[in-house]
Amino acid sequence: MRVRTLAVVLLAGGLALTACGKEGTPGESASGPTQQVATDVKVDGSKTFENITKRGKVVIGVKEDQPNLGYKDPTSGKYSGFDVEIAKLIAAKLGFGDDKIEYKAIASAGREQAIINGDIDYYVGTYTINDKRKQQISFAGPYFTAGQDLLVKKSDDSITGPESLKGKKVCSVTGSTPIQKVKSDNLTESSNIVELQNYSQCVQQLEQGAIHAVTTDDAILKGYAAQQPDLFKVVGKTFSKEPYGIGLAKDDKALRDKMNDILEEAIQGDGWKKIYDATLGKSGSPAEKPVIERY
Numbered sequence: 001m002r003v004r005t006l007a008v009v010l011l012a013g014g015l016a017l018t019a020c021g022k023e024g025t026p027g028e029s030a031s032g033p034t035q036q037v038a039t040d041v042k043v044d045g046s047k048t049f050e051n052i053t054k055r056g057k058v059v060i061g062v063k064e065d066q067p068n069l070g071y072k073d074p075t076s077g078k079y080s081g082f083d084v085e086i087a088k089l090i091a092a093k094l095g096f097g098d099d100k101i102e103y104k105a106i107a108s109a110g111r112e113q114a115i116i117n118g119d120i121d122y123y124v125g126t127y128t129i130n131d132k133r134k135q136q137i138s139f140a141g142p143y144f145t146a147g148q149d150l151l152v153k154k155s156d157d158s159i160t161g162p163e164s165l166k167g168k169k170v171c172s173v174t175g176s177t178p179i180q181k182v183k184s185d186n187l188t189e190s191s192n193i194v195e196l197q198n199y200s201q202c203v204q205q206l207e208q209g210a211i212h213a214v215t216t217d218d219a220i221l222k223g224y225a226a227q228q229p230d231l232f233k234v235v236g237k238t239f240s241k242e243p244y245g246i247g248l249a250k251d252d253k254a255l256r257d258k259m260n261d262i263l264e265e266a267i268q269g270d271g272w273k274k275i276y277d278a279t280l281g282k283s284g285s286p287a288e289k290p291v292i293e294r295y
Helices: 001-012 045-055 082-093 108-117 178-184 199-208 219-225 253-268 271-278
Strands: 058-062 071-072 101-103 137-148 149-155 170-173 193-196 213-217 232-235 241-251
Touching: 001 045, 001 178, 001 213, 045 193, 045 253, 058 108, 071 082, 071 193, 082 101, 082 241, 082 253, 082 271, 108 137, 137 219, 149 178, 149 219, 170 178, 170 199, 178 193, 178 199, 178 213, 178 241, 193 199, 199 219, 199 271, 213 219, 219 232, 253 271
Parallel strands: 058 101, 170 193, 170 213
Antiparallel strands: 137 241, 149 213, 149 232
16 A cells, blocks of 8 residues: 555554564554453542543544554544553443443644643653653553664665754644654754644655655554565664653543553563554564553
8 A cells, every 4th residue: 555545644644663564454453452340449639530530431542544543444433552451451440341431532742632621531652751842741551661763764874973964844733742852953944844733744744745754653653664565664773762642631630540540461471562562562572561660
């Protein structure tokens, strides 16, 4: 499938943390293990959990255009991927099964406001933990750590890493940490920075020759390269650390602590690895367990 066609499908219906991408296509489900739903759960002092309980379902913010991370199948409407499975793990341990989950696809630029407004109960979608975001919301985790990299055309040998981006047009998603780093580190001229709503749009621009590189987490980029190995490649070494966290209300320490307990139990046991193996592990890359950072 050509990326142009893929981008249209993704935008109409809704990449992938597949590293080397040995198996899997955008339309395939990357589902994890079935989670046992907890009963009689209490999270004293959590207004968010109180709202979830009254509502009878949990509303989770996710991405929808990143297969094996957060992807919505345009045919079935089902969500799948590593982030989605982590979201489901949290929901199950809070007492809510798959039939009590509502997913809301929210672009990077709208995540903080969606949490502040109470439009979602929490967000799981390649959401890098950083101090600036902590001024508005809070994070549980990290549940995974990625790093920023570059996707270019297979025939382009002029870009070998961030140091060779001067004079090159670079695309990323509005509101993302990768685009902020391109700006703050002056990796290319401001006139050469292209900001779009979805990475699939950036990849389409790259295929068409309108830009020279797409930058975001290496996990996502390797997924695109794996799908079109004759067209794209990921170059250089990662030049940032991107710890993925679960975003939730800033003042809800009780729920954050509960989520950290859930994640820690899964990481120390086999729950986290089962999710990884069923999704991101398809890449052939070994699982690297994260360390929870409580505050």
